[in-house]
Amino acid sequence: MTKIDVVANEKQLLDKISHCGACLEKKFHCQDGHRAIVICGGTGCLSSESAEILAKFKSLIEEKGIGDKVTANIVGCFGFCSQGPFVKIFPEETLYTKVKIADVEEIIEKDIIGGGIVERLLFVDPVTKQKAQKQHDINFYKLQKRDVALRGNGEINPEDIDEAFGDGAFVALNKALHMTRQEVINEVLKSGLRGRGGAGFPAGKKWQFAYNMNVEEKYIICNGDEGDPGAFMDRSIIEGNPVNVIEGMMIAGYAIGAKNGYFYVRAEYPVAVERLKKAIAELEEAGLLGDHILGTDFSFRCHIRLGAGAFVCGEETALLNSIEGKRGMPRPRPPFPAVKGLWDKPSVINNVETLANVPFILREGADHYASFGTADSKGTKVFALGGKVNNVGLVEVPMGTTLRQLIFDIGGGIPNNKKFKAIQTGGPSGGCLTEKDLDTPIDYASLIAHGSMMGSGGAIVMDEDNCMVDVAKFYMTFITEESCGKCSPCRIGTKRVLEILTNICDGKGTLQDLENLKELSSIIKANSLCGLGQTAANPIVSTMTAFPEEYRAHVVDHVCPAHVCKSMMQYHIVPEACFGCGLCARACPTNTIVKTDAPSKKNPRLFIHEINQKNCVKCGSCMAACRFNAIIKK
Amino acid sequence: MAHLQSSAVALITKIVNRYKDEPTPLMMILEDVQKEYGYIPLEVQELISDLTGTPVSEIYGVVTFYSFFSLTPKGKYVIGVCLGTACYVKGSQLILDKFSQVLGIKSGETTLDGLFTIDVLRCIGACAIAPAVSINGKVYPQVKVDDVVKIVNEYKNKEVEVR
Numbered sequence: 001m002t003k004i005d006v007v008a009n010e011k012q013l014l015d016k017i018s019h020c021g022a023c024l025e026k027k028f029h030c031q032d033g034h035r036a037i038v039i040c041g042g043t044g045c046l047s048s049e050s051a052e053i054l055a056k057f058k059s060l061i062e063e064k065g066i067g068d069k070v071t072a073n074i075v076g077c078f079g080f081c082s083q084g085p086f087v088k089i090f091p092e093e094t095l096y097t098k099v100k101i102a103d104v105e106e107i108i109e110k111d112i113i114g115g116g117i118v119e120r121l122l123f124v125d126p127v128t129k130q131k132a133q134k135q136h137d138i139n140f141y142k143l144q145k146r147d148v149a150l151r152g153n154g155e156i157n158p159e160d161i162d163e164a165f166g167d168g169a170f171v172a173l174n175k176a177l178h179m180t181r182q183e184v185i186n187e188v189l190k191s192g193l194r195g196r197g198g199a200g201f202p203a204g205k206k207w208q209f210a211y212n213m214n215v216e217e218k219y220i221i222c223n224g225d226e227g228d229p230g231a232f233m234d235r236s237i238i239e240g241n242p243v244n245v246i247e248g249m250m251i252a253g254y255a256i257g258a259k260n261g262y263f264y265v266r267a268e269y270p271v272a273v274e275r276l277k278k279a280i281a282e283l284e285e286a287g288l289l290g291d292h293i294l295g296t297d298f299s300f301r302c303h304i305r306l307g308a309g310a311f312v313c314g315e316e317t318a319l320l321n322s323i324e325g326k327r328g329m330p331r332p333r334p335p336f337p338a339v340k341g342l343w344d345k346p347s348v349i350n351n352v353e354t355l356a357n358v359p360f361i362l363r364e365g366a367d368h369y370a371s372f373g374t375a376d377s378k379g380t381k382v383f384a385l386g387g388k389v390n391n392v393g394l395v396e397v398p399m400g401t402t403l404r405q406l407i408f409d410i411g412g413g414i415p416n417n418k419k420f421k422a423i424q425t426g427g428p429s430g431g432c433l434t435e436k437d438l439d440t441p442i443d444y445a446s447l448i449a450h451g452s453m454m455g456s457g458g459a460i461v462m463d464e465d466n467c468m469v470d471v472a473k474f475y476m477t478f479i480t481e482e483s484c485g486k487c488s489p490c491r492i493g494t495k496r497v498l499e500i501l502t503n504i505c506d507g508k509g510t511l512q513d514l515e516n517l518k519e520l521s522s523i524i525k526a527n528s529l530c531g532l533g534q535t536a537a538n539p540i541v542s543t544m545t546a547f548p549e550e551y552r553a554h555v556v557d558h559v560c561p562a563h564v565c566k567s568m569m570q571y572h573i574v575p576e577a578c579f580g581c582g583l584c585a586r587a588c589p590t591n592t593i594v595k596t597d598a599p600s601k602k603n604p605r606l607f608i609h610e611i612n613q614k615n616c617v618k619c620g621s622c623m624a625a626c627r628f629n630a631i632i633k634k
Numbered sequence: 635m636a637h638l639q640s641s642a643v644a645l646i647t648k649i650v651n652r653y654k655d656e657p658t659p660l661m662m663i664l665e666d667v668q669k670e671y672g673y674i675p676l677e678v679q680e681l682i683s684d685l686t687g688t689p690v691s692e693i694y695g696v697v698t699f700y701s702f703f704s705l706t707p708k709g710k711y712v713i714g715v716c717l718g719t720a721c722y723v724k725g726s727q728l729i730l731d732k733f734s735q736v737l738g739i740k741s742g743e744t745t746l747d748g749l750f751t752i753d754v755l756r757c758i759g760a761c762a763i764a765p766a767v768s769i770n771g772k773v774y775p776q777v778k779v780d781d782v783v784k785i786v787n788e789y790k791n792k793e794v795e796v797r
Contacts, residue, residue: 046773084763230719305661309756325688387723387724388724392720392761394762427719458720
């Protein structure tokens with residue numbers, strides 16, 4: 001590890017920033033023929049061997065003796081994960097997508113040495129079929145504003161704090177240290193920043209409560225227990241720019257009067273934890289974490305605690321219990337954590353994305369920040385766009401962007417010409433929004449008004465092949481497994497709801513079940529102790545409201561319109577389309593696909609196959625194996 | 635307590651001492667023990683109780699609360715099939731069923747030879763490459779039902795090579 005310079009005062013900080021800024025400028029905009037290769041090092045791309053791709057680049061650069069002309073390093077998540085791994089070349093900003101190890105040599109030869117472009121690795125728009133050479137030519141990026149919470153992602157090396165300095169790290173903290181603590185809080189209040197973890201409580205107000213407590217020991221806690229299945233922005237933010245989150249935490253710590261900050265991160269996020277650890281260690285070495293930071297009276301230390309696989313720990317009081325080494329069960333409120341939190345001391349718990357917004361607010365000013373967004377929701381929001389949508393990935397947009405823009409402009413619409421059915425936001429606490437909600441601007445109030453919620457920003461798109469009763473059952477299964485068991489409305493109520501939903505999906509539902517679901521939902525909502533239980537019924541209520549006919553079809557006609565619920569669907573081979581190749585029969589685990597005597601219409605030398613429904617386990621292996629789209633569900 | 639080998643006692647003592655300056659370090663201790671041994675049996679909980687002064691009932695309560703901690707040993711290869719929303723809507727239930735069928739065990743169970751455990755994961759944040767499967771930390775992107783046998787064989791073959 002290289003030695004880290006000590007940054008003991010404001011002058012040294014400004015020198016460091018200007019020196020590193022020049023280095024970064026040279027890397028990205030070099031005029032004298034130097035090139036820089038950056039490779040995505042987010043979890044998504046790492047699973048597609050981006051670390052090996054980087055190693056290959058490095059070994060080829062050495063082998064060919066071009067180390068003085070080009071550098072290669074990793075950067076944080078590009079966000080467009082379905083097209084990864086990414087390789088970007090500076091200063092031209094050429095973006096190569098879906099790069100494999102075997103492509104590295106060609107990129108070096110043709111682009112780095114030859115000065116050309118490897119056309120076949122450029123992104124091709126799924127709709128227009130046009131190739132895009134640069135990142136900002138791609139529709140996915142056009143409507144985005146990725147320099148607030150996702151700042152530095154896809155640009156700077158998250159494992160090199162010099163690049164963070166080059167990108168202006170600690171400018172905001174330095175500015176805050178010149179203000180009084182109340183002035184910092186006022187600035188955050190003025191910015192209108194609301195909690196990005198789900199509930200949307202104004203961050204400045206939380207800080208004010210803790211500030212007002214006249215107690216020596218206080219804590220700031222970063223909630224990185226991103227449990228909403230389908231959301232991964234907090235992971236990417238930490239992985240892509242850990243210093244930005246640490247700086248946000250330090251500003252919050254200064255404002256409320258805390259000397260210690262705790263990161264609570266899911267154990268499922270090893271890469272994020274490693275980068276966070278490294279950044280904290282290096283900042284300690286630089287003297288930017290510790291006593292008398294930048295020569296002031298402000299002292300601050302960061303600590304990391306890991307989760308251990310319990311969704312409820314994302315609830316702030318359960319999280320506190322978990323740090324205290326207890327079962328992660330929520331505490332009754334009041335007292336609120338800002339009064340009596342970690343180890344009974346006043347504590348502020350902010351989500352990762354919330355803290356990642358803070359440096360921008362201090363650096364650029366509250367007014368500039370508040371110029372993005374709507375009257376009720378300021379700034380930007382990061383969404384994890386996933387499910388049945390062409391462009392899957394992490395999206396940062398100004399609040400007030402419509403769902404249509406999110407799904408169709410940025411997301412590129414639904415794959416395979418399928419029909420859009422719903423978008424689920426807010427995870428297990430949220431709800432489904434449909435066609436009629438598409439032109440709704442996304443902000444905290446409007447999503448609630450339409451029967452869903454912002455949540456942490458998971459946005460899962462569903463098409464006509466998804467059954468909404470099955471989706472509701474999926475969320476309820478999740479909730480019953482994650483309910484901590486402390487209060488009975490949640491522990492018992494959600495179990496009963498799941499039983500009813502399972503019955504309906506098994507084709508045994510009745511109209512009375514629908515009434516019971518509604519009644520149970522309202523009881524669970526009104527009587528549960530914490531946010532998990534209070535919102536647990538939301539996916540049920542919202543799907544029942546938006547898709548009443550689908551529920552009725554399940555309980556009255558005993559039909560699953562989307563052909564998902566196994567008890568009410570069958571796989572069939574369309575005789576006219578069957579080629580007779582027998583791939584399906586070989587894929588079938590129960591050997592229930594047989595050859596008939598009828599010759600195939602496509603190839604008379606072979607015979608049409610047929611599924612014997614009696615032994616069919618409805619696994620779908622045959623459909624996956626068929627190359628002629630001859631197998632259908634009905 | 636008598637069941638524990640002295641080397642195990644030494645290692646666990648070392649882990650406990652690692653965090654002696656931390657306030658309420660129980661979770662950190664348990665995480666390290668889980669990582670080291672793959673499970674946290676009652677004997678070990680008793681030892682941690684002796685070393686930290688935390689009642690064993692409390693430790694047991696914590697171990698059984700969090701899904702990362704296990705009372706029984708897991709297989710050498712822990713196959714985690716993600717059933718997070720993004721994976722689920724892209725058919726990860728079918729992937730899970732296929733693993734169960736190929737290995738002859740349900741999720742949460744371990745094969746008799748101690749090689750494989752199937753676990754259900756609730757979102758590993760790899761939503762963009764759904765459906766995802768994670769085996770001992772290695773993430774397999776966009777897994778298809780057809781890939782399952784190949785993936786299992788990859789690990790079975792590794793074992794043959796070792797022997």
